[in-house]
Amino acid sequence: xxxxxxxxxxxxxxxxxxxxxYFVDICERLDKACEENNAKPILIGGRAINLYCFKxxxxxxxxxxxxxxxxxxxxxxxxxDFTFNSLEVRFNSNGKEFxxxxxxxxxxxxxxxxxxxxNFPLEHVTKYSITYPIQLNHETHxxxxxxxxxxxxxxxxxxxxxxxxxxxxxxxxxxxxxxxFIEDEKTRIEFNDIEKEMVHDFRYSKKEIEKQLNFIINNxxxxxxxxxxxxxxAKKKRFS
Numbered sequence: 001x002x003x004x005x006x007x008x009x010x011x012x013x014x015x016x017x018x019x020x021x022y023f024v025d026i027c028e029r030l031d032k033a034c035e036e037n038n039a040k041p042i043l044i045g046g047r048a049i050n051l052y053c054f055k056x057x058x059x060x061x062x063x064x065x066x067x068x069x070x071x072x073x074x075x076x077x078x079x080x081d082f083t084f085n086s087l088e089v090r091f092n093s094n095g096k097e098f099x100x101x102x103x104x105x106x107x108x109x110x111x112x113x114x115x116x117x118x119n120f121p122l123e124h125v126t127k128y129s130i131t132y133p134i135q136l137n138h139e140t141h142x143x144x145x146x147x148x149x150x151x152x153x154x155x156x157x158x159x160x161x162x163x164x165x166x167x168x169x170x171x172x173x174x175x176x177x178x179x180x181f182i183e184d185e186k187t188r189i190e191f192n193d194i195e196k197e198m199v200h201d202f203r204y205s206k207k208e209i210e211k212q213l214n215f216i217i218n219n220x221x222x223x224x225x226x227x228x229x230x231x232x233x234a235k236k237k238r239f240s
Contacts, residue, residue: 017059018107023047024136026063026109027143035065037077041065041111042129044154049166051132052148053173066146067113068126085221120154120204121197128190129183148174148181149190155210157203168214168220178217182210 043051043066050056050064067078077175087109100109116122125146132145146154146171155163175181184190191206197206 017057018047018061018063020056020134020136021055022105022107023056023063024141024143026107027035028141030065030109031143032065033078039078040068040126041142042126043070043132043143044125044151045110046110046166048145048151049170051134052151053166053169056103056134062108062110064114066117066122066125067111068122069113069179117154118157119201120200124190124193124197125150125154126137127193128186147186147190149184149187152181152213153190153204153209156209163206164216165218165220169215173219182189182213 007043027041027043034041042065043063044066045062046060047063048056050058052058065081087100087102090101097110097112097114097136100111101107102109113124115124128147128150129144129148131142132196134141134143152167155167171178171181175184194204194209195206202208
């Protein structure tokens, strides 16, 4: 990894955005290590929101990936292949993720490989991932990224103000209105699958998802600037 990609200081400062060159470099190295081990990394989280909504300009100091593994034994090989230059591999004790920490910059890369995220199956993330082109130095670099309906579903029930805001921007920046998003063919296909996959979790029924989306879109301005309103909603853990 070239040092010129790292001249952006320590990343504890959330006002600093990970440079595109560094981000692309990391993605391509992850892709190479994964491809050699029959695996595939899918971008989720704040960086994915940035690409869809803010032309990758909103500050974020980490990266999140879902890792599609062909076999659990692949992890040991990946652990060795991911250890390049200043990156250090740290496995989480919860058994569902590991982290890559850049010791020079403080950038953290979270990689989820086992167990659902917020009870959401990782298989759905990988099934509906898409290829997203990033332009850098007059070249196109393709990365795999979670679809917008997947990101919306993932963020609906985390209970954080930031995630409700991300849902709002995902819809407002990519669709004419909520109706267009809900009626979009890709959204309908995905939400049908989510409902089937999450049959024992009412939170992921199409009816409940649409209810929460209507609440967010119609009340965003109110709860975004009213601290007490946000606190009350967070306590309920559901937008009812």
